[in-house]
Amino acid sequence: MTQHFFTGQNPNITTETKAFVTRYHGLFIDGQTMPAASGETFDVFEPSTGHWLTSIAAANSEDVNRAVQSSRNAFDTGPWPRMTPAERELILFRLADLIEQNKQLIAEIETLDMGKPVIEARDIDVMESASYCRYMAGWATKLDGRVTQLSAGPGNFGYTRKEPIGVVGAIIPWNFPFSMACWKVIAALAAGCTVVLKPSELASLTSLKLAELAIEAGVPTGVLNVITGDGQNAGAPLMAHPSINKASFTGSTAVGKMIGKAAMENLTRVTLELGGKSPMIVLGDADPASIAEELAAGIFFNAGQVCTAGSRLLVQEKIYEDVLLELTKVANNLVVGAGLDESTQMGPLASLAHKEKVESYINLGREEGARLITSNRDMDENGYYVSPTIFADCTDTMRIVTEEIFGPVLVASSFKDIDEVVSRVNNSSFGLAASIWSNDLKKVMDITPRIQAGIVWVNTHNPIDASLPFGGFKHSGIGRENGPEQIEAYLETKSVWINHADS
Numbered sequence: 001m002t003q004h005f006f007t008g009q010n011p012n013i014t015t016e017t018k019a020f021v022t023r024y025h026g027l028f029i030d031g032q033t034m035p036a037a038s039g040e041t042f043d044v045f046e047p048s049t050g051h052w053l054t055s056i057a058a059a060n061s062e063d064v065n066r067a068v069q070s071s072r073n074a075f076d077t078g079p080w081p082r083m084t085p086a087e088r089e090l091i092l093f094r095l096a097d098l099i100e101q102n103k104q105l106i107a108e109i110e111t112l113d114m115g116k117p118v119i120e121a122r123d124i125d126v127m128e129s130a131s132y133c134r135y136m137a138g139w140a141t142k143l144d145g146r147v148t149q150l151s152a153g154p155g156n157f158g159y160t161r162k163e164p165i166g167v168v169g170a171i172i173p174w175n176f177p178f179s180m181a182c183w184k185v186i187a188a189l190a191a192g193c194t195v196v197l198k199p200s201e202l203a204s205l206t207s208l209k210l211a212e213l214a215i216e217a218g219v220p221t222g223v224l225n226v227i228t229g230d231g232q233n234a235g236a237p238l239m240a241h242p243s244i245n246k247a248s249f250t251g252s253t254a255v256g257k258m259i260g261k262a263a264m265e266n267l268t269r270v271t272l273e274l275g276g277k278s279p280m281i282v283l284g285d286a287d288p289a290s291i292a293e294e295l296a297a298g299i300f301f302n303a304g305q306v307c308t309a310g311s312r313l314l315v316q317e318k319i320y321e322d323v324l325l326e327l328t329k330v331a332n333n334l335v336v337g338a339g340l341d342e343s344t345q346m347g348p349l350a351s352l353a354h355k356e357k358v359e360s361y362i363n364l365g366r367e368e369g370a371r372l373i374t375s376n377r378d379m380d381e382n383g384y385y386v387s388p389t390i391f392a393d394c395t396d397t398m399r400i401v402t403e404e405i406f407g408p409v410l411v412a413s414s415f416k417d418i419d420e421v422v423s424r425v426n427n428s429s430f431g432l433a434a435s436i437w438s439n440d441l442k443k444v445m446d447i448t449p450r451i452q453a454g455i456v457w458v459n460t461h462n463p464i465d466a467s468l469p470f471g472g473f474k475h476s477g478i479g480r481e482n483g484p485e486q487i488e489a490y491l492e493t494k495s496v497w498i499n500h501a502d503s
């Protein structure tokens with residue numbers, strides 16, 4: 001394999017980014033960077049060119065044991081769970097500041113590794129992660145139990161304590177690598193837990209950077225270990241490890257189900273954030289021209305590699321053709337290109353295999369008889385680019401409608417009335433998110449409680465906030481991230497009964 005001279009092709013990156021990407025990348029255990037026990041590595045490719053970028057240590061079960069033991073020791077005997085809540089809060093505030101100070105570096109690493117536009121990586125992924133870190137840091141000092149009223153009468157006192165659940169095994173996908181790493185790690189740390197994180201093989205670099213920043217912020221060694229490697233050799237042994245107390249997974253529904261089963265063997269607590277096929281429902285009173293850009297962002301943001309992507313569009317009959325016309329104009333004019341080019345609106349997909357999977361769905365859409373209404377331009381063959389794609393007149397049984405494509409492909413159809421659209425969107429195994437586009441308050445309030453989804457947006461799609469729970473109904477997951485609900489998932493409740501009656 002010849003080393004790709006990426007700095008020549010990407011003159012925009014800082015010397016700091018170049019230094020980070022070109023240095024040795026090992027596992028991060030006990031505050032040290034180290035090779036895998038087997039000495040194996042895996043290669044990382046740059047999505048905008050397909051060129052080799054670097055290689056990273058590939059963990060197997062021996063490394064998983066080492067990392068879990070380190071986090072176990074840090075939890076059972078180390079300082080982190082024993083610090084005062086205020087000390088933990090302060091360290092996490094420092095981590096938030098470091099994330100913000102390193103925003104350009106983290107964003108450039110993310111773009112080289114995963115392909116997304118650098119401006120989005122910096123201003124959305126990294127900056128929202130800093131806000132998230134501050135929000136969760138604040139919870140460290142607010143984890144109160146409650147005093148209960150025992151019916152046994154005087155001389156009996158009951159209360160609950162919230163205690164950290166223990167060692168967390170966490171696995172994340174590649175679509176928002178840094179944000180997902182922060183989501184998995186920081187709430188757990190705020191609760192007083194320790195974590196072994198396995199990022200996706202396709203985008204591991206910013207997880208390694210997060211681990212370094214955590215040490216710099218004052219998080220003790222062993223509290224956050226990062227093992228890099230693939231799902232089978234590193235992910236599966238981590239999730240099935242008898243010494244973890246909590247398995248927290250974000251990824252596909254198929255893998256999530258396997259992880260849930262493995263966790264039950266040890267009765268490990270589980271949070272699963274899984275896939276979706278989220279509808280955008282446009283009611284007849286909406287103005288097609290004024291919502292077209294936001295609808296387009298609902299599907300094409302992050303090249304459609306978003307678990308909540310508005311990948312299914314349902315438009316009320318009378319404005320159906322107008323909405324499609326406006327949306328197609330936006331899609332056909334989107335600037336698709338390398339993520340480091342600041343004029344890029346949509347980057348390449350994260351891997352060659354994923355690009356091929358998305359393209360196979362586009363071919364399938366044609367075969368299933370859907371109407372392709374976008375121009376589907378020729379893309380640069382070297383990078384993993386896919387043109388923004390919209391299929392109209394889709395029927396609900398087409399596979400492009402029922403399956404998650406996870407790329408820049410929108411499937412559209414029309415509907416007559418609210419009962420019809422509610423029943424059609426609920427007729428899905430997924431239930432992650434939905435959006436309703438209308439200014440008719442009565443209709444919005446009628447539809448919202450009837451939609452089977454963990455999040456319903458109105459006149460927007462995809463925004464998230466650290467305070468607002470995020471997660472799925474049905475096959476889209478178990479549990480919630482963000483908000484106090486997420487902290488709760490990293491705590492056990494202990495009940496205490498004190499008999500202080502005269503004996």
Ligand code: NAP
Nearest residue numbers: 172173199200201230231235236251252255273274275307
């Ligand atoms: P994936 O194939 O399920 O992989 C996710 C992670 O699991 C990766 O780190 C992967 O490692 C690892 N993995 C794979 N097989 C495993 C196994 N047998 N045991 C343990 N770990 C295993 O999903 P993906 O294709 O990377 O990501 C896209 C999916 O994630 C989509 O379905 C999307 O909807 C979902 N997602 C959900 C949310 C949410 O919050 N609900 C957010 C983002 C993405 P390697 O890839 O390194 O092998």
Ligand code: MG
Nearest residue numbers: 113114202203
């Ligand atoms: Mg990559």
